[in-house]
Amino acid sequence: MSINNFREDELTKEVIKRTTIKRLFKYMLAYKKVVGIVLSIMLVIITVTIVNPLFMEIAIDQYIANANYTGLFFIAGIALSINLLAMILSKIRIRLMAEVTNKILVQIRQELYEHIQKLSFNFFDKRPAGKILARVIGDVNALKDLLTNSVVTLIPDFITLIAVLTVMLIKNYRLAFAALAMLPFLVIGMWLIQIKAHKRWQVEKAKKSNINAFTYENFSGIKVVQSFSAEAQTSGSFRELLKEHRNAFFSAIYLNNLFWPMVELSWGIGTALVFIFGIAYIQTDTITVGLLVAFITYIGLFWQPIMNLSNFYNQLITNLAGAERIFEIMDIEPDIMDQIESPMMPEIEGRVEFDHVTFSYDDNTTILDDVSFTIEPGQTIALVGPTGGGKTTIVSLISRFYDIKQGSIRIDGHNTKYVNIESLRRQMGIMTQDTFLFTGTINDNIRYGRLDASDEDIIEAATAVHAHEFISKLEKGYETTVNEGGSELSVGQRQLIAFARTLLS
Ligand SMILES: Nc1ncnc2c1ncn2[C@@H]1O[C@H](COP(=O)(O)OP(=O)(O)OP(=O)(O)O)[C@@H](O)[C@H]1O
Ligand SMILES: [Mg+2]
16 A cells, blocks of 8 residues: 555545445434434425515516505515524524534544554554544545535435426426426536546545645654754655645646536526527416516526535535545454454463564565564563564564464463453553653653552652652652653653653553
């Protein structure tokens, strides 16, 4: 998979769009009730919209034509009240829908986060953090409008369309056909465009992800960038990435923008046809002026939902690529998993056996080739060897961060492959070469090793690794805040805190 760095685009697997759409809208099912209320509100609003032209027809043909002003005021009063009601209802539905969409986004993001956390080292070895960030934040955000509009636009506009069409057909089917003459061409045109557009949006998302990865990487390593005066070079790479993204975006949006002229042209031609036929019908007294006026309004009412639906379709194509990227990650099975009913690892005494272990990270290069050794409980041992020799690998294997290809690793006689992973790892303390401190206090960072440790335990651990002395000299002592990089502490101090954390665990 070419997802290794910011220069390479992630390849999104070709999935069936319908599957993604279905999966996305499944989240909506949990909010059936609210969605039901929203749809009912939409139904009332649609009804109001559809009867409006009828009021107009009656007002013109019956009251204005006969100078009946009482009747005119009466019908205007009714029209005003129900339109007011529709307005209030529409405010309520906007709020309801916003709540539902936000809840769904929170849910998707939480699921994605929890899923990613479960994935093995293998997954993270291959992906820059910036690209993961792009999916958890950006791609999820992009679904917001899509979800809202699926309820607010899709169903109501479809109903409007059918209702208006029915009224038009009943009122005068010839004019109705004239108004919709261009519709079939429009549908075919849109369908053809979407096939290409979808691919281009996939590329656009990948390019955006590259920018994310690059930005994240370079600001994480900003001290290196500055100390090597590499600003100009990184700015250049950044400009290059921006340009690539811009091109991808333009090429995609160009297709989306073809939609509008197509819709408007079809609308315009339809209206022109209705005028041509309508005026001829009025001259032969087949229809009234009021009907033609009402009809022209109906054409507007008919094309408005088509505009909305095209807009939705546009959004769907644009953001489907984002949804695909989210589900793609959710579908990755952690490759290191407990077997069903793996027994708990009993309290470890410390006998470590490597029995003809063969291991490679990527199936190509063998890192450990038929390695066997035994370490007895209480024994202190050092692995010495050249850089890249496989020392850290051996440590990672003991905690089963990767699975071996052949042989077995046993701790106190238990094959690590068949015991509950958490019960195994919880009993190990690993002090990695690169110390990592989380945002929080020194206290929090040490306690990370064992969450139920008391303050005394923490001080004891810190004292044991000779960290207590410098910590107590800090103005806020154990309550001093450090951050991700731990940048206000020296490297040695950071290492000592990490030592204390490991010791505590
Ligand atoms: N996540 C990984 N994916 C693929 N290959 C890896 C990965 N980690 C290490 N390697 C490769 O495995 C080999 C052993 O790496 P390892 O980190 O175990 O070496 P080491 O003995 O700890 O080296 P050092 O003394 O430099 O820390 C190296 O050749 C390295 O390129
Ligand atoms: Mg190492």
